[in-house]
Amino acid sequence: MIFVTGPLFAGKREYICKALGWSEEDLARRGIWEVQNLAGQEEDLEKLAKNLAQYEVVIATEVGGGVVPVDPVQRQNREAAGRLACLLAQRADRVIRVFCGLPQALKGELP
Template sequence: MILIIGGAAQGKLDYVLQKTGYAPDQVARTPEEAKTLPVFDGVEEWPDLDEEELLSANPGVILICDEVGCGVVPVDPAQRAWREQVGRLCCRLAKRAERVERIFCGLPMTLKGDSLSWN
């Protein structure tokens, strides 16, 4: 599994499609679709994702998640809880991932894995 993180509108999906050659119709938007498609974009919308189930079904999936923990802390307790859940999910996924990259202004930064090859 590969984890791609970065802020909103930083070019994460474009980067993945360019690196892999996958088409937009090969991108999952829900955990159910992600069991069979090679890329799952929008992981932050599913903070209660059952990563065990997903990774058992699709161990080579590329997960794309917006960073949500930066900036002003929300006043709304539900928003704070959501950010906390997404952050913890990303920590668990990063620990399991073969590769983790952060995309900032369209530029990749390798956080984990070989920076020279993309499998």
Template sequence: MHVIIGGAHNGKREYVRTMLAGREVEWREVGHLYNSDATQTIVISGIEKWLAETDLSEADATDYVLTTVADRDVIVVLTDIGRGIVPIEAQQRKLRDACGRLYQRLMAEADEVTRIWYGLAQTLKKRGEES
């Protein structure tokens, strides 16, 4: 699994499109996070929106996401919704915290993590290159 993370509108999708040029890719957006027997590369985005809308508990949602991406050629595009800013509304704080915990689990499992910041890519993790 390769995790791509960055702020909203920072160039994550364009980075992924360029990286996967010429490959067969299945893009899955909010509401379409599901298991399948797809053999091509799968790009999953909008998990933060899905997490805000799901009726699953945080633990069940995390397990579902981790099961969905396990042992697949998956790129997960995550939008950083925190950056140290604490939302005023309790529901938004709860979502930010749940995303933070889910993102930590995804990054722990990921073979590679790339941060995109205003179109610039920075490798944060690459399996086999950790110090």
């Protein structure tokens, strides 16, 4: 599995489609994105990470930067998203961070 992360609107989906020679339809069939939104809805993050790792590509938007939310639920969701990203990175063969459309290999090599 390839785990791709980076800020909002950084070009994560565009990069991975181009790098793998996939269309948007291929990505929709073989990958999943915006998985950080699933973290706050799932009590068992290990199980969620295991299920998500079945996809060829998993994409998450980084949510840990900036001001910490005052709302306790938002803070909890943000923490869960960070924990999920760590679990996915552990399971991934490759971890790529895309920032301003530029890929950086954090684990493994760029495709």
